[in-house]
Each structure stands twice: as structure tokens, then as C-alpha cells.
Amino acid sequence: MGRYVIRRLLQMVPVFIGTTLLIFVMVYGLGDPVAAMFGDRTPDPATAAQIRHDLHLNDPLWQQYLIYMQHIFKGDFGKASNGQPVTELLGTAFPVTLRLTIMAFVIEAVVGIALGLFAGLRRGRFFDTGVLAMTLLVVSIPTFVTGFVLQYLLGVKWGVVHPSVGEGAPFKDLFIPGLVLAGVSLAYVARLTRTSVAENSRADYLRTAVAKGLPRRRVITNHMLRNSLIPVVTFLGTDIGNLMAGALVTERIFNIHGVGYQIYQGIVHNNPPTVVGFVTVLVIIFLGANLLVDLLYAVLDPRIRYA
Amino acid sequence: MPENTDSVILDSAAAATSGPALIADVDKRDKPRSLWNDAWYDLRRKPVFYISALVILFLIVIAIWPGLIATGDPLQCQLINSLNGPSSGHWFGYDQQGCDVYTRTVYGARASVEVGIFSTVGVAVLGAVLGGLSGYFGGWLDAILSRISDIFFGIPILLGGVVFLSAVKGGSVTTVSTFIILLGWPQLARIARGAVITAKEQDYVLAAKALGAGHGRVLLRHIAPNALAPVIVWSTIALGTFISLEATLSFLGVGLKPPAVSWGIDISSASEQIRNAPHMLLWPAGALSVTVLAFILLGDAVRDALDPKLR
């Protein structure tokens, strides 16, 4: 197990470098940060040259990347367009998005797995068909449409919940945004669980469990569920990144000042340090989550652990 | 296999008096068919297949000739009509700019279909070729391609889209499609790689190799037909999600931009007006959802037909 962890950690290094480099190239290589800073105005050539020099923009891209990464490891993410250090923005925005993501993740995992499990056990029956139809509908309607409609109906028209999220993003205000953010993933989790349960319910070892005279509940929880959840756990782990990215949309609908809001501000105000900084941190979280999933995977499936 | 297998079986079943009958085992169907014939046989019996295929066909026709069902001009708008609800001749009402929602919805199909088809074809070709080669040859090629796809996997597609498209100042069907191909191919490459690896170890492939077939022949004649099924299924469903992705990127302000006509743009502007004019949202959002749904259902139907295990 220890060797497995080390191997996975080592494999993460090139992926981390590659991913951050890719982001870096997209922002600094494809765009022109200086021209962007001035918007429609044409910058004074001397000023522009000074800025280029200060930001190392005249060096080759890979050197800029190295300098940037050095700063990052020292905890210096640069400054936002309003002069605030990006780290400060990170400190205020991440907890908010984290809460939103946790909310969405819990909804996705609990509701998704429960729906999928019951549908898989009752294949072809009414409940199963209902779950399938619902998941199709949820996947087909774009998240931002669902978001606006729910906000309008529940928040504005019927006044059941706050239409926007209050100061500090308390969990009670985050339920609807979390649900909207979780929606599509929830549908995938339900379908994946259903397929997995359906497949495993035909497995030979399950027949053995029944032949052993185990009660049905034990057959399902101890024998079927654990095997069925292996692919689901993988999906859930990789989905953490998608949820955080999806916060871009959700936070905009519900006016939540989290990561998505800050990245959006960074883009609107053409501030590369904000964008690259936030995206880099997101990528780190994403990779961390993937590692966690791999470890969990190894815990769940001994065939991987001892491979 | 004899063409008249069917009649042989019928004869023997009707009158089991004449000689030995060759009757297949219980789990096999009486008439042997290839995977594709069998899938087609299966699809023809599914209403879902017909409905989704018809919707998609209709959509493509509308994308090519929007004038067939819409007489107006999507950019010909009168501010005096701003936010007006449904009226005779304009059953879908008007948007904020005073444009006819129906006309805009019809004309918006083109952008969605273009993005969907361009990016799916690009992703499918790039992903299938790279994934197929890396699965077939393995070794260093596989190692490099797998690490590269790991890197692209490290970036959630929506996040990458916002960063990339805002950097290139995109806003056209071409830039959005290019981006989707750029970040979308690794997913298909993984599927194609897995399918090829499975197919490669099958006995009939080993047999073909043992008989001296070259790499090209083995890949095209023996592996491709069998590894193609998951690629086709995934691509069909992906086409729908790419259309949805385009709309989301447009909503975030980095996808298509006005004066382009697209469902994403219309939904985005409608959602800002949802409190005043909910009718604006209904049509573009409905059209988009039905389109995405049609592709998902088509993909599902094709998968069910191609994967006998799920029956």
C-alpha cells in the first residue's frame, strides 16, 4: 500500500506541471496581458515596456512559467486588478466555494447513490423507469436554465428560500445552489450506480452469498454495495473538480462571491494573476481529490492494492 | 452461414418428423447475425430510436434551411416590441431587443448544430486515432499519450473553456469547436484505447496475426469494427453535451457573442429577464433541452442495441 501511494504521488508530479503549464500558456501565451490591462486604450509604449519588464513578459514563456511557479511556492500569487494580493482573494473566496461544493457533493453522493441503488434493485419497475426519465431530463436541461428557473420559482415567485446567498454563505442558503450544482452529476451518479448494481446483482459471488443463507439486507450491503460502488467512487472523486468548475455558473446565478465569481472578475478585468492563481489552486485540489480517490479505490478493491 | 436458416428452423419446428434438425442452443437466437445487423434489428423495434432520430433529422434540416419554417429575420428587431408576450403571428413573443423569439430560436439551431457536429467529429477522429494507436501499439507511444491525456484531464472542461476562450478572445463557432476538440479528445481516446486493448486480446485477432496479417489490416479489418461501438455511442451522447457546453460558455460570456444567433446567447439574455418575461426563456431553453435529450436518447438506444449484455 505504501509503495502504491508513493507511485501515485510521483505520477502526479508531471501531471501537475503539465496542467499548470497548459493553463499558463493559455493565459500568458495566447493572450496579451499588457494590452488586456489597458482594455480599449492604447498603452503608452514606455509604460507598456516597463510593465512587460516587471512581469518578465519578455522572457521565453517557459522561463516566465518557472518564475511564476517559484513565486507560487513562496506563496506569492501576484496581485489582483484592484491591487489586493491574490492570496487574500483566495482566502476569502475558497471557503465559500468549498461550502458550496461540499453541499453539492453530499447531495450528489447521497441522493445519487440512493436513487441508483433502488432503481438497480427494481430494474424495469416503475421506480426504475421514473429515475431513468428524471436523470435524462436533468442531464438535458442546461444547469444555468435549471438554476434560473429554480431561483425564480422557489426564491422569487413562491418565496420558499432566499433568492440569493447571504453574507458568509451559510449552509441553509446553499441548499438550492448546491442542488443546482449537483444536478447533472447526481444524474450521472444515479445512472452509474444503477448500471453497476444491475451488473453486480447478476454476479456469481452474489449467488454464492444467497446460497450461504445470508439475509437479503446483508447480501446487498456487505456483498453487492461494496463492489457496485467501486466505479461510483471513481466518478465522485473526479467530479469534485467538475463541481468546483461548475461553481462558475452556479455562483453567477445565485450571486455567490466564491471562486467562480473571482475567476470571472479576473477575466472581465483582464487580470491574469487572479485567473492563473485560482485555476492553479483548483487544479491542485482536483489532483489531490484524484489521488484520494485512487487510495480509496485501493482500499475498496484488493485486486488493485496487491497488483 | 446458409441464407435459409430461418426456413429450416420453421420446418423442423412445425413438423419435427423429418430427420435431424440443427437447432441452436437456448441462449442463442436461431438466426445468426453480425453485431451490427443485430443492433439494427433491435433498433428498428424501438420507438425511442425513431423519435430521437426524427428530432435530430428535423434539427439538421432547420439548421441548413431555417427559412423553411421561419419567415422573419432574426436580427430584424423593433425595440417597440421589447419583452412583449405572445401575440398572433408571434406566438413565442419578443425578447428585450424586440426580436421575435420564434425566429431567433429557429435560426439559433444552426450555431448549436455546427458546434456539436464540428467538435464531435474532431474529438472522435482525434480521440479514436490517438487512443486506438496507443492501445494497439502500447509501449512508449501509449505511455506518452496517456500522460498527455492525464494533463488534459487535470483541467475541468468548463474551467479550461473560460480560460482558453477569454484568452483567445474567441466568440465564433470555430474557436468554440477548436477548444472543445482540444480538451475533449482525451476522454474519447481513453474509451477507444480500452476498446482496442480488449479487442486486441481476442482470439480472432491473435488468429489473424498468426496468419500473417499486417498491422494495418489487423487494425482496420479486425479491431476497428469491434472497437467502434463504444466510440459511436460515446460520440452520439457527447454531441448533445457539447451543444449544452456551447450554451453554457455563451452564458458565461466567453462562447458565441452577439450578433451571432445562438440558443446559449438567447437563454443567457432571457435568464436576466426571467422576472419580467419568463416566455423568453421557454423556447430557446426548450429547444436546447430537446436537442440534448434527443442525442442522449439516440446514444442510449444505440448502446442498448450494441451491447447485448445489458438486455
Place this chain on the structure above:
Amino acid sequence: MTVIDDISDVPTPDASLAPLLEVRDLHVEFHTRDGVAKAVNGVNYSVSAGETLAVLGESGSGKSVSAQAVMGILDMPPARIPKGEIFFQGRDMLKMSGEERRKIRGRKIAMIFQDALSSLNPVLSVGYQLGEMYRVHQGLSRKDAKAKAIELMDRVRIPAARERVGDYPHQFSGGMRQRIMIAMALALEPDLIIADEPTTALDVTVQAQVMELLAELQREYNMGLILITHDLGVVADVADKIAVMYAGRIVEDAPVHDIYAKPAHPYTKGLLQSIPRLDQKGQELYAIKGLPPNLTRIPSGCAFNPRCPMAQDICRTDVPPLHPVGTARGSACHFWKETLGE
């Protein structure tokens, strides 16, 4: 349709003892896309304590399905038991509640499956899977159950049981895995063991060892054993009596030595002739022509008639009943006398 009746034809070695298990006129059908597949069509057999019954047949003959019906592990639907009785220790199990039947499974009747790798749960240690029997049926603690599991592994002669109790199925060899399956079946010292092709997936040398172990343990605990197989070679050494199945029916039913000496059904005869023998070297091996029937469309009359070298008109119209042949055997062939006499 003639139903194989008169269960007194079914022999028992010791008439004074009621059989442990008695299957009477069992029918099982499956509802499939292509119609109703009649997998078992009126099967009778019985097993007493300490006795071994071998059920012989090709795949699709209904031998596994009838055993699963006895075990109560058929998926219903799609399976259905429209008719029949399964008496175990004097009670019809088909009339019991689900909970009653569950308590018999594992405790009184245990089953060994063909492919131990897929039949053991891949993500649970063998110690857990063995110990589970004691924890569920006897309420033992985790620790005691583990000790019992080690004991069991010792009994089926798995080396280093104490060290290997925490290992997972994929870490064992095929023969060892099948020993674990046997240990699991033995755990609660059941009265009856059903072994469904227990050695088919194993190497020939390992087959003999596993079969020997099974036979030895059966003698030790005086259990009834139903051995389902398609391999006549396996049967000869261990079985007391044989029931040969074809298309969901028993076509011949006899003490083991009788069948080998003189088969009374053309199908059994064909099976025996198709075993390769050393003294036949150089001659062409006999094969039964044709294929097993489609169970959704079983031929009328004797199901074997399209493949039978002796088939006459009556075979295509009348289902042969199980004719008594001597005292302790039966043959479902209109021409059993001719078959015997040849």
C-alpha cells in the same frame, strides 16, 4: 404429454430410510424474449444421507437449473416453478416462507459452484467470507468466526491457513480457491451438499485431489451429495447412482455400475461411446450427431429423437415414460430393451 409418474421407480439404496431430499415432478421455466424456455420438465430424484447422486448432462439439459431450484437461488422472475415438490427432511421446501428457506441454505443444504474465482466475492478476504457463515447463522463474534475460519481452512488442507486467512480470493490458486468453496459449504456441517461442476474449471491433476477431498469429507460427515457434472469420468469413482438428464428430463436413472456396464438409453450409450479410450487408438471417436435442443421449442415426443440413431415414428409422437429396468433403474426410452440387448 405424459408425465413421468410413479416415484416408487426412483431407487433408494436403503428402503427403510426416508430419503434426505426428494424431488418430485419438478418443472422450471424461464420467460425470455424468445418465448418460454422449458428448462426442467418433470424431474424426479432422491438422495439419502451418505449417498452420492450424480446428475449428468450437457449444458442446457436442466441439471444446474434443477439444483438451483432445490437450493432456492433461482432468480424468479425470469424463472418460474409451475409444478413440482421438493421434499427435504420430509417437508416441501416450495411451500416454505422465504425466511424458512434462507435458514436452510448454508445450514442444512450447501452449494459448491463451478468457478470459484467468480463465485467468491473479490473484495472480501476469504477469512471474512468463511467466518460470515458463523457470524450470520450462529451469531459468533468477529474474532471467534475468524478462528473457526482458520480451522475450516486447515480441514480442507490449505497450507498456512493462519497466515492466509486475510488473503483475497485472487491470491489463491484455482485448486485452493475451490477448497475454500468446499470449506464454506462445509462450515455448518450441512446434511446435503450440491456440487455444481466442482472440478470443471480445474487442471486434471487438481481435479482428482479436490474430488477426493469432497468424497472424504462426505463420508466423514455422512452427508448427502448431489454431484452435477457433464464428465462421466468424474462420476465413476465417487457416485452411487446416476441420473442422466436431457432437455429437462431424466432419461436414465441407475446405480453407477449398471450404467457403465450396460446403458439402457441411446443417449447414455452415445455419451459413453464418446469417451476416448486407449484401446480405441487409431479409430474415429464417436460423437452424438446434432445439437442439444432449443428449450423454447423442444421436439415433440422424445426430445432426443432428432439425434437418436434408433428413432422410430413413435419417438416423434409419444413422450416415453421412465420404464423400470430391473429393480433399481429406469430408462425413458421406448426401445430400452433393444438398447440394452444390443
